Amino acid sequence: MIPNIITLQKQFKAKDKDIILTSFPKSGTTWLKSLLFSILNRNQQSYDHHPLLTTNPHHLVPTLEFTIYANHKIHDLSTMRSPRLLATHIPYASLPDSIKHCPESKIVYVSRNPLDVIVSMWYFGKDHPDRNLQSNYTIEDCVDEFCRGEFVFGPYWDHVFGYWKASLERAEKVLFLKYEEMKEDTFGQAKRVAEFIHRADHWAGWSSYKAFLPVQCHNRVSFTGLPFSQEEESDGVVEQILEMCSLSKLKDLDVNKHGQVRPNVENKIYFRKGQVGDWMNHLTPSMVERVSMVTKEKLSGSGLSFKMD
Numbered sequence: 001m002i003p004n005i006i007t008l009q010k011q012f013k014a015k016d017k018d019i020i021l022t023s024f025p026k027s028g029t030t031w032l033k034s035l036l037f038s039i040l041n042r043n044q045q046s047y048d049h050h051p052l053l054t055t056n057p058h059h060l061v062p063t064l065e066f067t068i069y070a071n072h073k074i075h076d077l078s079t080m081r082s083p084r085l086l087a088t089h090i091p092y093a094s095l096p097d098s099i100k101h102c103p104e105s106k107i108v109y110v111s112r113n114p115l116d117v118i119v120s121m122w123y124f125g126k127d128h129p130d131r132n133l134q135s136n137y138t139i140e141d142c143v144d145e146f147c148r149g150e151f152v153f154g155p156y157w158d159h160v161f162g163y164w165k166a167s168l169e170r171a172e173k174v175l176f177l178k179y180e181e182m183k184e185d186t187f188g189q190a191k192r193v194a195e196f197i198h199r200a201d202h203w204a205g206w207s208s209y210k211a212f213l214p215v216q217c218h219n220r221v222s223f224t225g226l227p228f229s230q231e232e233e234s235d236g237v238v239e240q241i242l243e244m245c246s247l248s249k250l251k252d253l254d255v256n257k258h259g260q261v262r263p264n265v266e267n268k269i270y271f272r273k274g275q276v277g278d279w280m281n282h283l284t285p286s287m288v289e290r291v292s293m294v295t296k297e298k299l300s301g302s303g304l305s306f307k308m309d
């Protein structure tokens, strides 16, 4: 993964209106990809012919380091239609500078409580070909790796905290979502996403930031889209999108039961239970205590916490 990330860092240039979906793995990336894609393109397709019916969300919204930068050629993404919707699991600190500094690109981050991330990752690992070889990979191993920070894309707490801090410092640039809140109020969170990615006056405090930005970013501060209109809300557009992106709908589609996201990684392993609190069925009290203690220590004073029941 490291060579892919280095290529990405060297080559990727953020462009007008880019929307970059970021997440720690197993935090709800697939769901957010579906939602963002459907919200952005809501005027362009009928629901009978929606692209999600025939295409896996990871193919509609590529994860840069898994696909585009997985080989080390020169990639020119400048001809992709705007707004480009792209994803990455890279921590905030390692994002290419152009994503962080150009005001025209937005970041939408989805986080999830660490206990459910561990369980989700353990199942994913069991079904993943690289892990499959280690048939004795237990949930204890997974908890241990997680607590030691030896996890894909780095320590979980640094990941969530990096984006959390960025969202506090630059609320117009980085939207921080929680899987648990999306489950509890999917309608409200989808509206929040739509307002965020389309907001026209997104650059509050613009003049104070301007001096720190590359010249090419100056004077490019207006977004053209709109949040859900009253009419869309009363016509049930939001509900249609939520239904299309629901776990039950996506999991049941032929395209997601078969096929592969990338070589040896099957589409179906991205859709499991989607429950908040499934950790209760898998983790022992001592595992929970260990994860909770590290979480408390690492996130103390940050203002960030996760609902864990």
Ligand code: A3P
Binding pocket: 023, 024, 025, 026, 027, 028, 029, 030, 031, 034, 116, 119, 120, 121, 123, 245, 246, 247, 248, 250, 270, 271, 272, 273, 274, 275, 278
């Ligand atoms: P579980 O393993 O707890 O079921 P990611 O997409 O970041 O890899 O995260 C995968 C997790 O999101 C899995 O959680 C999966 O079931 C859940 N998921 C996938 N699609 C979803 C959807 N449309 N709605 C809610 N959860 C979804």
